[in-house]
Amino acid sequence: MERPAHKWRELTQKETEVFLKKHSHGRIGLCVEGEPYVVPIAYKYSGKRIYFHTGKGGKKIDFICKNNRICFQVDEWEKAWASVICYGRITLRDDFDAKRQGFELLTGQTLPEDRIRSAHVYIGIIDIEDMTGRCSVDFVSG
Numbered sequence: 001m002e003r004p005a006h007k008w009r010e011l012t013q014k015e016t017e018v019f020l021k022k023h024s025h026g027r028i029g030l031c032v033e034g035e036p037y038v039v040p041i042a043y044k045y046s047g048k049r050i051y052f053h054t055g056k057g058g059k060k061i062d063f064i065c066k067n068n069r070i071c072f073q074v075d076e077w078e079k080a081w082a083s084v085i086c087y088g089r090i091t092l093r094d095d096f097d098a099k100r101q102g103f104e105l106l107t108g109q110t111l112p113e114d115r116i117r118s119a120h121v122y123i124g125i126i127d128i129e130d131m132t133g134r135c136s137v138d139f140v141s142g
Contacts, residue, residue: 011082011133015141019084019133020045020074028090028126029071030063037063041124043072044105050086050126051102053119056094061122064090072126082135089129092122099123 011019024044030037039060043052050072054060064070068090075083093099099116102123135141 007137008134009137011084011135011141015135016084016131016133017045018141019076019082020050020086020131023074023076026050026072026074028060029073030060030067031069032063032066042106046105048128050124050128051105052124052126053102053106053121054092054124056120056122061092064092064124070126072128080136080139082133082139082141084131084133086126086128086131088127091125091127093125094122098125 025040025042027038027040030039037059041052041054043050045051070088070090072086072088073083075081093102096116099119099121100111102125103111103116103119
């Protein structure tokens with residue numbers, strides 16, 4: 001028995017950006033010396049960049065320090081489906097200004113200066129070089 005063909009379409013640039021703004025969790029794909037590694041993150045999309053925070057140790061940090069090229073993916077599977085994939089590079093920052101901006105974006109609030117200074121985390125900033133999206137033909141964006 002033949003399976004029906006899945007009908008899909010490309011997301012427009014605007015739909016792709018709306019999709020990234022709408023969601024808050026995705027996956028970073030990393031690769032070092034042929035070893036792939038995918039890890040989920042909470043994020044915020046702003047100004048063609050993806051912001052997240054992460055602890056200062058572990059496999060994710062080791063991979064990023066060896067190869068900061070990434071693939072970032074977000075999807076939605078409800079009545080219809082959509083998926084966005086971004087390609088770019090991650091910069092890890094631990095200076096006060098980056099933490100302040102990152103925490104404001106991620107939490108939607110201004111944190112006290114002492115709390116920002118004492119946070120032992122990096123703010124990861126993904127500079128998107130390219131992004132694509134696809135969805136089922138019955139997907140309604142926005």
